[in-house]
Amino acid sequence: MQSLFDFTREELAETLVSHGQNKFAAKQIFDWIYKKNQLDINEWSNVSKKVKEFILQNYSLELPEVVWQGESVDGTRKFLLKLKDGETIETVVIPAKNRLTQCISSQVGCAIGCTFCHTGTQGLTRHLTAGEVTGQFLKITIWLKENVHPEERLTNIVYMGQGEPLHNYENVKKATINFLDDFGFGLGQRRITLSTSGLVPKIKMLHDFPPINIAISLHSAKNSTRTQLMPINKAYDLKRLFEAIKSIPLKAHRRITYEYLLIRDLNDQDSDIEALCELLNRKESKVNLIPFNEYPGSEYKQPTQKRIQYFMEELNRRGYTCTVRQTKGDDILAACGQLKSEYEKVNLWD
Ligand code: SF4
Known part of the structure; x- marks a missing residue:
């Protein structure tokens, strides 16, 4: 049975009309699901019996299941979610000042194969459906209300979990429409960030995507180093990107x-700063340094704090906006894809 969360409001209205139902019910249904988070269809008091029967007979309101969750000492919460077909994905909730950001996954595994990434070692199993992307956010919204505080609210979304979101363009686009929809989750455009490894043909289609923040995983301004870190750079080098x-x-x-993952002795040298300054336009760019988060078996190392600080200050001195993103949730297996691997290896949380 198809998931009701696969639909944007417009698509749902069209579907209702094509089945002889009232299109205005789409707004009411969205309000119950995404605003009131009420998934018990019997409680949808202003939706007609006829529409409710149509929904019950044709669509599922099943959400992914939380099979494990852990909270880090810094407040980061990591979740392992089980999908309908038994596949698992990770999602992370990160608190910061007055924000509560969910980092969501777009695929089971990933085809891009970045050499620093745990998910990259797993290959691509499949794309998430639009309903699974939307459902990830809805599931955690409800979980936080039920398990943390009734007023706990997610405020931001970053597509930085497992998968390359632009590789799953259409489904991620639909979910994003639901995140932005005033009758859906109603998040502001600036509260959603999509991070891409640099899938050039899809970047060229972004004019047709909802206008959210875009982040590029750069990691090096030198082609040879970037290719070593991200094989996608062979197909789409820096010039094409x-x-x-x-x-x-x-x-x-x-x-x-x-986004610039800082790795000891690989891309943290003075020549890397020079290359960045040659490549990036000061006014149109922000550099986010991410010290590499070492995980068991990773071949790369994190630079010293002194080097991280120097790299940031040197870019700031040259007029670039540059910040360091501290790695979060180190104590709960925070590297992308790491939780899923551990789960599959030993079924840690059974
Ligand atoms: S870093 Fe992102 S794009 Fe690269 S392999 Fe990992 S999940 Fe895929």
Whole structure:
């Protein structure tokens, strides 16, 4: 049975009309699900019996199941979610000042194969459906209300979990429409960030995507180093990537964020700073340094704190907006894809 969460509101209205139902019920249904988080269809008091029967007969309101969750000493919560077919994905909730951000997955595994990434070692199993992407956020919204506090609210979304979101373009686009929809979750455009490894043909399609923040996983401004870290750079090197980036429609005063994983002796040298400055436009770029989060078996190391600080200050001194993102949840297997691997290896949480 198809998931009701696969639909955008517009699609649901069209489906209702094509089955002889009232299209306005789509708004009411969205309100019950995404605003009131009420999944018991019997409670949908303003929805007609006829529409409810149609929904019950044709669509599922099943959400992924939380099979494990852990809270880090820094407040980060990590969840392992089981999908309908038994596959598992990870999602992480990160508190910061007045924000509560969910980092969501877009695929089971990933085809991109970045050499620093645990998920990259797993290969791609499948894309998530639009309903599974939307359902991840809905599930955690409900879980937090029930298990933390009735007023606990997720405020931001980053597509930085498992998978390359632009590889699953259509489903991620539909879920994003639901996250932004005033009758859906109603998040602001600036509260959602999509991070891509640099899938050039899909970056060129972003003019047709809801206008959210875009982050590019750069990790090196040198082709040879970037190819070593991200095999996608062989197909879409820096020249092609930056030509595509120029086509991204940017609203006034908005900038592209460049994610830069800092790895000891690999991309943390003075020549790497020089290469970055040659490549990036000061006014249109923000650099987010992420010290590499070592995991068991990883071949890379984190630079010293002194080197991380130097790298940031040197970019700031040259007029770039550059910050360091501290790694979160180290004590709960926070590396992307690590939790899923441990679960599959030993069924840790059975
Ligand atoms: S870093 Fe992202 S794009 Fe690269 S392999 Fe991991 S999940 Fe895929």
